[in-house]
Amino acid sequence: MALLRSGKPRKLRMPIIVPDEMVYGTISATDEKKLDVEYLLDLVENILLTATHDVQRGTPEQNTEFRRPDSSFKSPSNTIKQISIELVANTAQGDKVKVEKTAVTILNLLSSYSLDAKLALSLAALAMEIGEFWRLKKDLTDQSPLPKEFCLSMAILKFESTDIVDQKDDQQQKPIVELNNLIMLILEVTKSIFELEKLRTQYTSADVPGLLTTIRKHVYGTITSIVACAAQIAYFKSHEGQTQDLTKWIEYLASVHEDLEKHIRISEQQMDILKLLISTENDTHLLHINDGSTTAGVSIDVLSMKDVLLIISCLDISDIDIMNLQKIYEGIKGYKHYKMVWIPIVEEWTLAQLQLFMKLRDQMPWYVVQMVSTIAGIKFIKEEWHFNGNPIVVLLNQQGEVENPNALPLIRVSGMEAFPFTKMAEDAIPHLENWLHLVAKHIHPSMQSWMEEEKYIFFYGGTDQHWIKKFQSHIKNVDLGKFLKDGEKEGSTGIESVEIGTNEMGFWSIIESLYLIKVHQEEVKGGRGGDETLQILQKLLSNKIETNGWGILVKGSNVIIADQGSNISKALKKLVIKLQSEEENNFHEEKFETIFQEYHKQVADMFSHSCQINIPSAAANIIPKTMKCLECGQVMDTFISFRCTKSSTTNQQNSSANNFKIKPRGFYPCYPPYPPYPPYPPYPAYPRYPRYP
Known part of the structure; x- marks a missing residue:
């Protein structure tokens, strides 16, 4: 019907002002008394469809589907009669109708029933009133087999007025049309509440935020609308001929129906x-x-x-x-x-x-x-x-x-x-810059305490075991005591070191996850990849699968140097040689990291670099269009490479269980230009042989 068409959302505002506290304090959802609400609604719909189609002497449409009544159904007739009494008693002739008071009384009467049962019983009581009203009206206006005097006598005793029989013009029919429209809206809203309540009780918990509250609120509003319909019928019965304007109630119920349908669509969309x-x-x-x-x-x-x-x-x-x-x-x-x-x-x-x-x-x-x-x-x-x-x-x-x-x-x-x-x-993650604290527990059990003590820590890794052994020997030969004054030499003067194996998935999963989060944050901020933390994470991920090792020197939670293993190892070797050649302590005026950074810079400047950044495949959808070399700032070439992770071992971590798995990686190599090849010497002239005659 036209009233149910979707358009601009309406505000859920009842024609009467009812505090939310009254709604939630009055209505409650219990299941003490069981009731076949679906079948009861079928009976109610049979009555309402017939009554509303009888407007202006009409008849139900041929395609109207009626539910076949089952005589074995045990009707809650006593409860329905009690509700009818409340509807009639509070809308008696000459009294000002108090809709909210009647609604509260009915809800208190139905306190032991479930939400859908409260609504079904209230609507059944209204259907009884409407059905009886329209049946007697039809007997008075149509050719009835009963004597007219009998019908008039019943009408006078029941309605106290027969003016409704003679209302034929549009102005007189308007209240009846409004009543029928409101009744049909109530029926549609009731069906939607039944459907949503079924979803709530069958598939969800009562703890779903807002859903139970929404259903309670709309059950209260619909029962209040039922009382308004009963009041309109009471006006029809009176001799005064006055009726109430139901337009606001129709608008309110239409907005309720839209809201319920929205909740149902949400559930269906997710499913x-x-x-x-x-x-x-x-x-x-x-x-x-x-x-x-x-x-x-x-x-x-x-x-x-x-x-x-x-x-x-x-x-x-x-x-x-x-x-x-x-x-x-x-x-x-x-x-x-x-x-x-x-x-x-x-x-x-x-x-x-x-x-x-x-x-x-x-x-x-x-x-x-x-x-x-x-x-x-x-x-x-x-x-x-x-x-x-x-x-x-x-x-x-x-x-x-x-x-x-x-x-x-x-x-x-x-x-x-x-x-x-x-x-x-x-x-909102606040501690990404201190990412070392996040991975400390995955590196070494003592890593956290070392960082708190502001110790120098090397953590390193790679697949070349020969390089790893040489690197470990260089670290052992570094004596930090030469960088300390005599009064500062307390405890160990060595450097802590931890090897990160290529199969330590906890460490690498954290590094990759941090990288993905950091890339997303840079994308949101419109960054261009110049973040220092992002660059360090890129270097780590790039060196993970390389034959040459990698190393990072940190002090506390601050990264001092992160580079490929060959540069770190050469710089460390130069420092060890320098320390071993100096018999006296003449380094105490400078910090260890300052000296090491100088040697590292010398090594980096001495040798050409080959920078390669491998983007994890999980970030393939956010690969930047261009990326600059982390060493020289030159824009790098872009390649796409594919790597098979299937291993000959049975280790689950290194094996691939699916044949279609593809791991695209953004591959950005930066190579120094090769010198031009020298020109080849000219070929010697071949001797001419005499031609055969």
């Missing part, structure tokens, strides 16, 4: 997205849940009206990521509207992959998409969320909107401190 990502012919037991006490399959509908963390990965998800996600699962247990779901991305299953899937699933207490399910949304996940094989955690809100396309870096770095894992929470 549509989830069903696109996770589809199967029979989704009755689509999700697997292992809560420690039971292992069962459940429907995807349990995710309706929830904030959902979608864990999307291949079967090579690391144990460290699972451990981090387990902490998040424990942390959000108190938030009933948050759920976690793992969607394994496997295009072709094998027996080995099935066994690995079962092993991983047993480690996850949250929802897991069943292995037998068809993942129809792989293309969507790749194109919209840039999934390329690396694990991501997509945060969907209750409206089905993406709050964060990848919350995994945030979870790795800050854990539950970053809850609720939105982009706003990511931008």
Whole structure:
């Protein structure tokens, strides 16, 4: 009907002023008394459709669908009669109608019923009043088999007036049309409340913010509108011929209907997205849940009206990521509207992959998409969320909107401190500049205390074990005592050092996550990649897979030098030679880092550099168009490279469980120009041989 068309949102303002405290204090949701509200509404709809179509001597349309009554249904007739008494008693002739007072009385009468039952019973009482009113009106206006005197006598006793029978012009029919419009709106609003209440009770918890409050408020408003309809009928019965204007009530109910439909669309939108990502012919037991006490399959509908963390990965998800996600699962247990779901991305299953899937699933207490399910949304996940094989955690809100396309870096770095894992929470991380504190626990158990003591610390790594052994020997030969005055020489005078292995996934996952967060923050701020922390993280990630090692010298939480291993090692060797050649302590006027920085600069200037920055594949969608060399500032060439991570070992961390995994990396090499080749000497002249005759 025209009144239900969507347009400019209307304000939810009742024609009467009712404080929210009165609404929430009066209406309550209990389930002490059970009632088949769906069937009761069918009976009510049969009555209202007939009565409202009888306006201006009309008849119900041929395509009107009526519900077949079931005589076995036990009607709550006593309760309906009690409500009818309240409707009639508070709208008696000569009294000023107090709509809010009547509504409160009815709600108190129905305090033991559920929200939808309160509404269904109130509407049933109104249907009884309207049905009786219009039936007698029809008997007076149509050819009735009953004697006219009988019908008039009944009308006089019931209505006290028969003026309504003679109302034929448009002005006289207007109150009746308004009443019918309001009744149809009440019926539509009731259906929407039933649908939303079903979603709330079946798929969600009562703790969903705002949903229960919305339903309570609209149930109260609809019952108040029912009282207004009853008051209009009371005006029709009186001899005065006066009626109330129902326009404001119609506008209010139309706005309520729009608001309810919006909530329903939100729920359907979220479910549509989830069903696109996770589809199967029979989704009755689509999700697997292992809560420690039971292992069962459940429907995807349990995710309706929830904030959902979608864990999307291949079967090579690391144990460290699972451990981090387990902490998040424990942390959000108190938030009933948050759920976690793992969607394994496997295009072709094998027996080995099935066994690995079962092993991983047993480690996850949250929802897991069943292995037998068809993942129809792989293309969507790749194109919209840039999934390329690396694990991501997509945060969907209750409206089905993406709050964060990848919350995994945030979870790795800050854990539950970053809850609720939105982009706003990511931008609010205050300690990115002190990133060493974030990775300290993943480097060495004593790292945190060393940093607090402002010690010099070398942490280094690489794949060349020969270089690592030489580097370790250089560190042992550095005597910091030569940089201290006699009164300052207390305790150890050595440098602390920690080797970072290439397989220490905790360290590297934190570094990569910090890089992704930092890149996003720079993108938001419009930065050009000149941030010092970002450059250090880039160097670390670039040197992770290189044969040559890498090293970083820090003091406390400050990075002094970060460079490739050869430069660090050469500078350290020069310093060791200098220290060993000086018998007397003549360095106490200068700091160790100052001397080391000078030697490092000499080495860096002496040798040509080859700068290569490898962008993690998870950041492929935000690769900058150009990037300058971190050493000389020259704009570097851009390449795209592909690397297979499949290993011959059985280590899960280094193996790739999916065949389609591609890891694109932004590859920015910067090489010094080669000198021109010298010209080749001229070829000697060949002797001429005589021609044959």
